Amino acid sequence: xxxxLLISGLLFFATSMFAQKYITKTGHIMFYSDTPxxxxxxxxxxxxxxxxxxxGDFVFKVLIKxxxxxxxxxxxxxxxxxVESDKYPNSTFKGKIVNIxxxxxxxxxxxxxxxxxxxxxxxxxxxxxTKGTMKSSGDKIEGNSKFMAKPEDYKIKIPSxxxxxxxxxxxxxxxxxxxxxx
Amino acid sequence: MKNxxxxxxxLFILGIVGATLGYVFIYNKPHRDYEKxxxxxxxxxxxxxxxxxxxxxxxxQTYNGKVLEVTGKLTHVETADSLTIAVFALAEGLFGxxxxxxxxxxxxxxxxxxxxxxxxVLKGYCTGYNDTDVIMEKCSVVTMK
Numbered sequence: 382x383x384x385x386l387l388i389s390g391l392l393f394f395a396t397s398m399f400a401q402k403y404i405t406k407t408g409h410i411m412f413y414s415d416t417p418x419x420x421x422x423x424x425x426x427x428x429x430x431x432x433x434x435x436x437g438d439f440v441f442k443v444l445i446k447x448x449x450x451x452x453x454x455x456x457x458x459x460x461x462x463x464v465e466s467d468k469y470p471n472s473t474f475k476g477k478i479v480n481i482x483x484x485x486x487x488x489x490x491x492x493x494x495x496x497x498x499x500x501x502x503x504x505x506x507x508x509x510x511t512k513g514t515m516k517s518s519g520d521k522i523e524g525n526s527k528f529m530a531k532p533e534d535y536k537i538k539i540p541s542x543x544x545x546x547x548x549x550x551x552x553x554x555x556x557x558x559x560x561x562x563x
Numbered sequence: 564m565k566n567x568x569x570x571x572x573x574l575f576i577l578g579i580v581g582a583t584l585g586y587v588f589i590y591n592k593p594h595r596d597y598e599k600x601x602x603x604x605x606x607x608x609x610x611x612x613x614x615x616x617x618x619x620x621x622x623x624q625t626y627n628g629k630v631l632e633v634t635g636k637l638t639h640v641e642t643a644d645s646l647t648i649a650v651f652a653l654a655e656g657l658f659g660x661x662x663x664x665x666x667x668x669x670x671x672x673x674x675x676x677x678x679x680x681x682x683x684v685l686k687g688y689c690t691g692y693n694d695t696d697v698i699m700e701k702c703s704v705v706t707m708k
């Protein structure tokens with residue numbers, strides 16, 4: 382048993398040594414909801430992300446309470462009634478750049494990526510598939526993507542009093558600048 | 564004008580005034596002023612970080628959404644676009660430093676840049692722990708030691 386642990390530990394260490402990772406702790410995620418009655422947007426500037434440029438593995442870690450709204454009341458409703466951030470403080474995305482074999486992100490250039498994975502929000506996990514662009518300068522990779530998310534897929538209940546003010550589909554924008562981890 | 568007309572008109576005006584006040588004070592109520600807010604908890608950076616690391620669930624319940632006053636050595640200050648982040652680096656993780664990361668209020672950004680390497684007290688709104696760092700927003704410099 383000890384040997385197995387040791388070997389798997391070494392293997393893990395070895396693979397993480399060789400695989401080139403790009404990271405950020407200041408990624409920006411914004412969401413946007415637009416209805417005739419109300420336009421709502423919220424920003425989070427402290428998003429953690431790690432990308433393995435060899436395997437395409439891509440992870441995001443987001444703290445829900447870090448989302449900032451223009452109006453304090455909306456921020457309160459969002460945290461307390463919709464996403465219940467006391468109960469579910471974190472949101473994660475674990476996925477892959479599925480077409481990673483077609484590109485070498487360590488080489489400067491612009492790349493079209495397809496990202497697929499599991500998004501966990503409000504304790505519910507759903508598959509997400511989206512396109513994005515990655516602009517690499519070698520040491521840095523700027524990534525941009527947009528996708529739509531439906532609150533009801535994540536069992537987020539919108540009270541009937543505000544249901545007309547919140548879109549059925551929320552646009553999520555991701556902007557990150559990943560730096561090569563040395 | 565009949566009496567009940569007057570009452571109806573009075574109620575109508577009252578309704579409009581009430582709705583306007585409601586709109587102004589509730590719908591438009593301002594964000595909390597975290598610079599003036601009283602801290603809910605005051606400890607060293609190490610103490611907060613260790614609590615999150617050792618018992619995440621308990622620490623989340625205690626500190627998430629609260630105003631924390633953190634004492635420690637300001638390891639470094641990072642800037643990303645318009646953001647200034649004060650970092651208390653406390654451990655070495657798989658991907659570099661781990662610790663407490665504090666996004667500064669704009670009017671405290673320059674102040675904190677001059678305090679790199681010093682022992683300071685920062686106050687801010689704690690939003691949680693992402694398995695590497697404790698994250699704080701709307702931070703201000705309380706004192707330098």
